[in-house]
Amino acid sequence: MPVETLNEEGTVAVTIRDVARASGVHISTVSRTFSAPHLVNPETRSRVLATAEQLGYRPNRAARALITGRTHNIGLIVADIANPFFPPLIKAAETHARRRDYHVFVADTDEDPIVEAELVQALAKQVDGILLCSPRMTDDQIELLRREVPLVVINRMITGLPAVVMDVGQGARSAVRHLLDLGHRHLVYLSGPRGSWTNREIRRAAGATARAAGAELTVLGPHQPVTAAGAAAAGAVLATGATGVLAYNDLMAIGLLQALQDRHVPVPGQVSVVGIDDIAASELVRPQLTTVANPTAAAGRAAVDMLLQQGDDGSTAQINLHTDLVIRNSTGPGPFLPAGATTAEVAAYVKE
Amino acid sequence: MPVETLNEEGTVAVTIRDVARASGVHISTVSRTFSAPHLVNPETRSRVLATAEQLGYRPNRAARALITGRTHNIGLIVADIANPFFPPLIKAAETHARRRDYHVFVADTDEDPIVEAELVQALAKQVDGILLCSPRMTDDQIELLRREVPLVVINRMITGLPAVVMDVGQGARSAVRHLLDLGHRHLVYLSGPRGSWTNREIRRAAGATARAAGAELTVLGPHQPVTAAGAAAAGAVLATGATGVLAYNDLMAIGLLQALQDRHVPVPGQVSVVGIDDIAASELVRPQLTTVANPTAAAGRAAVDMLLQQGDDGSTAQINLHTDLVIRNSTGPGPFLPAGATTAEVAAYVKE
């Protein structure tokens, strides 16, 4: 009776060797049955598969990783799992990766660039690549890290680095144009965290669009991308005298909405607010938030594909995903129009 | 000149062997420097550490896993990452695990018990244990799977299995008592998904509490735990004539809130609504949701600890975490009381 090693659960650990013995072939044949089926006789193959199935054999990924150098794992690093912007992306990436037989490590940096770098380092040797989501590091740091592990960046553009971005510049332009169309002439941009590429893009696009229309745009910030920061900014927003606000993300916009409500400032009667992301909650608050919808799920899937194809060629494509302005109830006509004016009336007014 | 193997990034893969050669010791000494430092002379140790640092050596976890049988990874399986109940738990578990030098695979079952079982199987050989969050499988299935991999269950009680539960029964009792105290005599429980242990606990506790007070409790469901289901149930809720509603979770409660608002049913004027979970959005909607706060972050940390200690002894502890009723604005006096009655007045009335 052969000595079987028991694993910690007290069951027999069945290896390639057991399958080989039971089906009367060499272990290499068993190995090939799984990793290069076309190299083994169909008859033998089915016999091996049958005994493997019967014995409950599962390939040991550590052993496989050791020799092939591919772990079949990928890392996904986000700023804050609890920020509702990320879960749909995580979910999509995870599901997509699993379909390709990859598993996903998810890690959270708490918006801290130092933690971010450490995490990449820690994960580097254990994954085939990392998806860096809205990184807060500098471009230089990222350049350094990409030498240790294949990287795909989401929501940031760095020359020479494969990236998936949601076209937040275009989104910001639509949002600002929407506010201008409604007759607002003085706008505020509630700026997001320092180090965010997205934040720079939005500010630039919003500024350019406002300037082109001869409107004024005041930038407030930087802020942490959370509701509390949006709420805290309410006073400053009102102090500017602006009537239209674009926020870095929906959380901040919602926080602002709440604070304005608490101060009995009518929205959109006195101030119009636009968010970015279209998180689930933006439909749940009242007034419902006008916002720029980001295709986060598509971005997650695209990023996984880019990462897995990266080895094949030296291509460093950059994908730019389209964003959509979703108009809800937090935006309305500017202050010098009759409060009840419809969009059509406003459009007519503006054209005059 | 020795031949160095290059990894896919084109940099040299530095192994224990390189460190050994560079510091003039045997590889076993290098190994021990990292995995059993007390067995090596402090002087040698620091020399090895220095060269390791200088060469940029990182232990290969696959090789380590292969020989020790421990991967230093854990799996975390949740029903739906996009359900805001889970992210705080995931985040806490991940951070806590990382502090103990473990990495976390996160996977999503889409509320499907079949996917759930497959995921456990797929992850089993690649992790040291799995955290099963609010599983939808049957007890038997879970019993079967625990033989393949150490398991800790969250939000479910199965005899003999280590578990962390949030005391949702107690939460439901507080919630129902709160509604009864406000003078509501006919309540509805908006039931959650089939297969949810939590759902059974809530229903049982709510039913018992209502019965003990001689009040009526109608159970509606099962439902998917999403806002749409809560909204869709609005008609049925009103049809029962009940004035107090307890929902399986906040998402459903919020959905219901929206639908009632659309029908111009005043909340809490005509109907009071209580949720469970205390997700971030429950504070953002208007009226703000009265709900049972679950200590999800604490649960995540506790579960990680249990899983990592599990090997040490055969203990299968079950931790029961306290929940808290958070009273906000979605609950108010029952219909036969003056609409503006304060809580104190209500209490007085009920006592009479």
Place this chain on the structure above:
DNA sequence: TAATCTGTTGCAAACGTTTGCCGAAAACGG
């Protein structure tokens, strides 16, 4: 019929660690 090719399998050397065992040297006790 000999030479070549093709398809299938076995052999054995890796991959980068950990760890039980053993010997050498140092420290200790009497």
Place this chain on the structure above:
DNA sequence: CCGTTTTCGGCAAACGTTTGCAACAGATTA
């Protein structure tokens, strides 16, 4: 100063795979 213990470090065998190479049989070609 001798015997015993302790500390330290080397040796080599694992762990479960993959994969280049070689062997062999049968089919194909010239």
